[in-house]
Amino acid sequence: MVDFAGWSMPVQYASIVEEHHAIRRAAGVFDVSHMGRLRFDGQDAGRFLDRVLTRRVADLPPGKIRYSLVTNEQGGILDDILASQLETPSGQRYYLLVVNACNREKLVAWFRSQLNSADGDVEMADRTTETAMIAVQGPQALQVVGRLVKADLERMGYYTGVVTESFDRPCTVTRTGYTGEDGFELIVRAEDAVELCANLFRAGRDTGLRPAGLGARDTLRLEAGMPLYGHELSESINPYQAGLGFAVNLPDRSFVGAEALRRLQGDPQQPKRIGLTVAGRRVPREHYAVLAEGQGVGEVTSGTFSPTLDKPIAMAYVRADAAAPGTELAVEIRGRRESARVVELPFYRRGRQTA
Numbered sequence: 001m002v003d004f005a006g007w008s009m010p011v012q013y014a015s016i017v018e019e020h021h022a023i024r025r026a027a028g029v030f031d032v033s034h035m036g037r038l039r040f041d042g043q044d045a046g047r048f049l050d051r052v053l054t055r056r057v058a059d060l061p062p063g064k065i066r067y068s069l070v071t072n073e074q075g076g077i078l079d080d081i082l083a084s085q086l087e088t089p090s091g092q093r094y095y096l097l098v099v100n101a102c103n104r105e106k107l108v109a110w111f112r113s114q115l116n117s118a119d120g121d122v123e124m125a126d127r128t129t130e131t132a133m134i135a136v137q138g139p140q141a142l143q144v145v146g147r148l149v150k151a152d153l154e155r156m157g158y159y160t161g162v163v164t165e166s167f168d169r170p171c172t173v174t175r176t177g178y179t180g181e182d183g184f185e186l187i188v189r190a191e192d193a194v195e196l197c198a199n200l201f202r203a204g205r206d207t208g209l210r211p212a213g214l215g216a217r218d219t220l221r222l223e224a225g226m227p228l229y230g231h232e233l234s235e236s237i238n239p240y241q242a243g244l245g246f247a248v249n250l251p252d253r254s255f256v257g258a259e260a261l262r263r264l265q266g267d268p269q270q271p272k273r274i275g276l277t278v279a280g281r282r283v284p285r286e287h288y289a290v291l292a293e294g295q296g297v298g299e300v301t302s303g304t305f306s307p308t309l310d311k312p313i314a315m316a317y318v319r320a321d322a323a324a325p326g327t328e329l330a331v332e333i334r335g336r337r338e339s340a341r342v343v344e345l346p347f348y349r350r351g352r353q354t355a
Contacts, residue, residue, distance in 0.1 A: 001212070007034040016215035020307045021134030021178055023220060026208030029200055030217055036104030037127045038111070039189065040095040044120035046085070049095060052114050053083060054239065054248040057095065060248060062087040063256050064217060065159040065174060069239055069247050070107060071257030074173055075264050076235035078243070079103040080227065082163045082176060093255050094160075096172075098185075100229045103184075104128060110128035114256065134194035136200060137183030137220075140207040145184045146194075149173055153184070178217065180224025180348055198340040219304050224314065225275060225346030231286060231301045232273055232315055234315050236262050241317065243345070271298060272323040275347055276311040278331060279339040281305070289332040290316050290340070296324040300331060307348060 002009050010031075012019060012166060022028050040049060042146030055068035056153040069077055082098040099107050108126055112230070136145050146153045151164040151173055161174035169192045177183035188196050201209060227233050227242055238261065239248050246263055264270070278284055284303035289296050298318030306313045314331070324331060327342040 005034055005104075005203075007101060008124050010211075012213040012215045013211045016213075016219065017307045018316050019210060019212040019216035020219050021213060022208055023138040023216065024187070024308055025139065026140075027136060027140040027144055028210055028212035028216065029197065029204075030135040030137065030212050030273055031132075031193075031197075032185065033128075033190075033253075034101040034133040034136045034272075035128075035133055036097075036099040036101060036107065036235060037131055037133065038097040038098070038099060038104075038108065039127050041125070042121035043119055045095050045122045047085065047324065048095075048115065048119045048122045050129060050253070051119075053081070054095065054255060054261070055083070056249050057083045059083070060085040060095075062093055063162060065161055065176060067159075067247050070110070071239070071255075071261065072235060075257045075259055075260035077229075077233045077239065078235060079107055079229060080233055080244070080247070081107075084174065084265045086163050087162055088163050091240045097123045098133075102230060116179040130161060130190055130195070131175070131187050132190050133185055133187050134182060134193065134200070136179060136187045136209075137177045137179040137181045137353070139182065140204070140209065141181070141183040144200060144204040144207055144209055145173065145186070149186075151243070151305060158182075167199065169195075171196070176204065176224060178224075179220040181220075181345065181350055192254060216304075219307060222302055222304050222315065223306050223308055223346065223348040224316070225348075227273070227315070228302060233315075235355045236251075237317075238270070240264055240267070241272060242269050249275055271317040272320055273301075273345075274316055274318055274323050275343045275345040275346075276300075276314040276316055276329065276331065276340045277343050278303075278314065281312065281331045282336075282338055284314040284316075284331040284340070287319070290318050291330040291332060291337065292319075292322045292323075294326075297329070308348055315319060315345070318342075
C-alpha cells in the first residue's frame, strides 16, 4: 500500500505481471475511488462546461461520454477528464466529470473561479468522498458485470453510461477504462462499495477475475499508449504536443485557452509525444535522456517492461525532427546508451499487438 494523492492505494495484490495478464486474458478489478467525481446540475450546466472544456459537451445526448481536456489561458493542460451526461430513472439529467485524483482539488477551485452570475443556473458538487468507483476491465468484464446490474450492458456502446441498480442499490455504470481493454466503471454509494466488490468476486469466480493494483494499471495504460497526468500531461504541455488534438473543438467556440490553442495548432516545431521500443532488457525510466546521433533530443516520460510484448517500452517527448515512426534513437539508461526506435502509439490494441 502507498499514499497516492492522499489515498491509501494498493500497488499490487500478488504479482504485477500476473495481474496484468489476467486483465488482458480474463478480467480484473481496480478500486479507482481516488478518481474525482464532480457533478454539475442546472439547466445552464452544459453551457458552462462548454466554456471551460476543450470539447463540446452541451450537445451530449443522455448516456454519452466524451474525453476532454481542461486548459489554462496559455493552452497548457490542467487535466484530462471524462465528461458524461446522465439521466436518472425519474428523468433528471446532470453532467458528471471524472477527473484525476491529483488534480481534483485544483479543478474544483478552478471551476469555482470560472463560475459567475452570467452562467445562470449551474450547481457543482464534489461527490468523490460520498461515492466509490470500481473498475472491471478485461475480455470477461461484460460477463461479470452483467450478472450484477439491471441494465442491458451488451447494448451499451463504448463511452456510454447508464444510471441503474445493483441488487436494489443505486449504481451508475459507464463503459470506459484505462487499460486498452473492454470494461466498465461502477459508481456506487461509499457505504455500498464493500458489498459491490464481494458481489463482483462471487460473480467472477469462473472467469479468472482477480484484484489488481496501481502497478498493473500503469503497465496496462502504457501499453495502450494512454497519457498519465504528471508524466505525459502537465500545465506546460499543450494538447497538440500530446497527440490529443482530437479532444479539442476549436471552430466557432470560445473556451478558456482557445485563443492560445489556435496559435499552437499550426506549430510544427513543438516537441511531440512518441512511443519507443528499446533493444535489450533494460527499462527506460522517467527523465532519462533520449538521444539522436549522440545529441539530446528529448526525455522519457514513462517507461516499463511490457508483459504483453515482452520488451521494454516507453513514451517520451522529443524534437519534432526526431518524432517520425521508424526513427532510430537511443536512451541513456544508467550511464549506458540503449538503442531505441520510434513506433506509432499505442503499443497494444485490443485483440492485437502493434509494436
